[in-house]
Every structure is written in C-alpha cells, then in structure tokens.
Amino acid sequence: MTQPPSTPAPAIAQDGPLPRQRRTYSIGELAKMFEVTTRTIRFYEQEGLLAPERRGQTRIYNEKDRVRLKLTLRGKRLGFSLAEIREVVMMYDAMPDGNRRQLRRLLEILADKRANLERQLEDIRLMQLELDDVERRARDVLASLGDQKD
Amino acid sequence: MTQPPSTPAPAIAQDGPLPRQRRTYSIGELAKMFEVTTRTIRFYEQEGLLAPERRGQTRIYNEKDRVRLKLTLRGKRLGFSLAEIREVVMMYDAMPDGNRRQLRRLLEILADKRANLERQLEDIRLMQLELDDVERRARDVLASLGDQKD
DNA sequence: GCCGAGGTTTACGTTAACGTAAAGTGCTTG
DNA sequence: CAAGCACTTTACGTTAACGTAAACCTCGGC
Numbered sequence: 090m091t092q093p094p095s096t097p098a099p100a101i102a103q104d105g106p107l108p109r110q111r112r113t114y115s116i117g118e119l120a121k122m123f124e125v126t127t128r129t130i131r132f133y134e135q136e137g138l139l140a141p142e143r144r145g146q147t148r149i150y151n152e153k154d155r156v157r158l159k160l161t162l163r164g165k166r167l168g169f170s171l172a173e174i175r176e177v178v179m180m181y182d183a184m185p186d187g188n189r190r191q192l193r194r195l196l197e198i199l200a201d202k203r204a205n206l207e208r209q210l211e212d213i214r215l216m217q218l219e220l221d222d223v224e225r226r227a228r229d230v231l232a233s234l235g236d237q238k239d
Numbered sequence: 240m241t242q243p244p245s246t247p248a249p250a251i252a253q254d255g256p257l258p259r260q261r262r263t264y265s266i267g268e269l270a271k272m273f274e275v276t277t278r279t280i281r282f283y284e285q286e287g288l289l290a291p292e293r294r295g296q297t298r299i300y301n302e303k304d305r306v307r308l309k310l311t312l313r314g315k316r317l318g319f320s321l322a323e324i325r326e327v328v329m330m331y332d333a334m335p336d337g338n339r340r341q342l343r344r345l346l347e348i349l350a351d352k353r354a355n356l357e358r359q360l361e362d363i364r365l366m367q368l369e370l371d372d373v374e375r376r377a378r379d380v381l382a383s384l385g386d387q388k389d
Numbered sequence: 390g391c392c393g394a395g396g397t398t399t400a401c402g403t404t405a406a407c408g409t410a411a412a413g414t415g416c417t418t419g
Numbered sequence: 420c421a422a423g424c425a426c427t428t429t430a431c432g433t434t435a436a437c438g439t440a441a442a443c444c445t446c447g448g449c
Binding site: 281 | 426427
C-alpha cells in the first residue's frame, strides 16, 4: 500500500533494542496488537481488505496495512459487514484515478454510512436511557431487600 | 418492558372502526410495523425473547410484546447478539422477585453493556471523522475533474 | 542435525440468524 | 362450498465470519 516511494525497508533493521521507527509487522504482531487471531487477518486478506507484501512466502505488513486493519475492526464493532467495509476501502483506493460516476457512488455510500451512524447514535441514546431505567429499578429492589438474607 | 401492574388486557376490545386503544397485534401487523418477516418474530420467540399469548393456535401480541420486539431490534442494530439481549430481558423479568445475587449480576451486565455503548460512541465519532476525510478528498478529486468529460 | 517458534496452504467444521419450502388449520366472503 | 388469505408447524438450506486441524516450510540457536 504505502505509496510514498521512500524507505526501501531495510531487511530486518536490527539497529537497537527498540527500533523507534518500526515500519513493518508480522502477522503475529498484528494479531496480538489488535487481539484477533492470525486466521482472522488472513481471512480479511482473502476477502480483499488487506494486501500485504510478501518476503518469500511470509506476509509483511506495513503501517498502512495496520491502519486498514484498525479501521476494519472498528467498522466491525459498529456492525458493518466485511463487504460494506471493503466497498468503502476499495473505492477509497481507486479514488485518485476514479471517474465521476465512481466518485459520486462513493459519496452516496458515505452518505449512507453516515445515516447509519446517526441512527446508531440515536439508538445508543435510547438504549442508555433504558439501561438507566433498568438499573434504577434494580437498585430499588436491592434496597428494598435491605435486611433480608438472600 | 413496562411492569405497571394495571390493565388486565381485555381480550379483543372490538369497539369501533379504528379502535383508538389497540391493545393487541397479529404477527403480520408487527412484521409490517417493524419491517421484519414473521419468520424473524417467531424465531425470536423460539429464542426466548417473546412469549405472546395464544388464541387457539394463533399468536396474540400485546403492547408489552411490541415494546420488547422494538427493544430487541434496537439491540440488534447496535450489534448485540440475541443471546445478550435475552440475558438482559430475562433478568429484567425476573427482577421483582430476584435475589441479591441475581440483581448484582444484572447490574454487572448493565455496566458491561454501558461500557460497550461508550466504546461504540467513540468508534462512531472516529468513524465520522474518517468519513469526513474520505468525503473531502473525493470532493477534491471531483472538483479537479471539473471540465473533463468522464 | 534437529528442534521449537513462527509462518504457510488447504480444507472441512461451526455458529448465529434467519430464509424457504411443504403441508396443514381456520375464518370469511362471494 | 370453494377460494383465498393469514396463520401455524416442521424441517432442511444458506450466509457470514471465522475456528480448527493437518501437513508443510524455514530459520536461528544449541
């Protein structure tokens, strides 16, 4: 991904105990970092959400890959499907040389996601009120149980 | 949910062309009302999220059932599993005669859900910023395409 | 030289949340 | 009374998003 033509990525760059500028990650590192399994990461690649470089057979993830994974997981937490996430991600990548139709389509998708987020905000607000209510009642009952034994 | 002990729910109360106080619903009505299929509603019942009365074989839903369905669907939109939703719903129902342990457990669950919602709020905020960014770039590209034809 | 820690592919298994089809019941309407 | 419509049960099918197992490579260290 990283388009910036710089930094040819020195093979292992073992120049200190904690290299301050870590540019690549193994699949295992990413897995721990985000608390997912390597299977998940490979699956996301298979689904077209990631496309790490290879050193021989081994996958090498760079900073951009890491960000993508982060965004993907965030999307998942918000209930988006991998297909939806891929839609935005791919459009985004194709953007620089996209034609009008594609760009307008992208804007449509974005508006759609936005509307979705707005509804989720409202849902969260309502849900919080419900939880407030349930909790208040639960505490009341607990209090009324004040001196009984169980 | 609504526990208010009142209103014994008169069987059918057919007293007008458009009974202003509709207390019961058919499965089809609820399905249209919430834009889900009847299959979905029956499935939720099977999963212990609903328990409508029966008139013979037919399911009769009252106001409380309707609210439950609404809350269930809201939970779903927020990415909760049916199992999670059921957990809260069942605890809530068992509340009045719940013992301390159950009530504390309920409070735990609520705190958990709350934390979840908080993270979702943050995720939404971040996601909105991302969308802002993507949209801005897309508009820029579109503008730069100003006079080309496609 | 071999061993363990990580990486890889291939492929079948699993779970949640329904979809879909078949076959039957019950009312009411022309 | 036949047709139609809404409801019912039963049961197999489907999709997304991984889990899990087997069998393999490869590299640094003892």
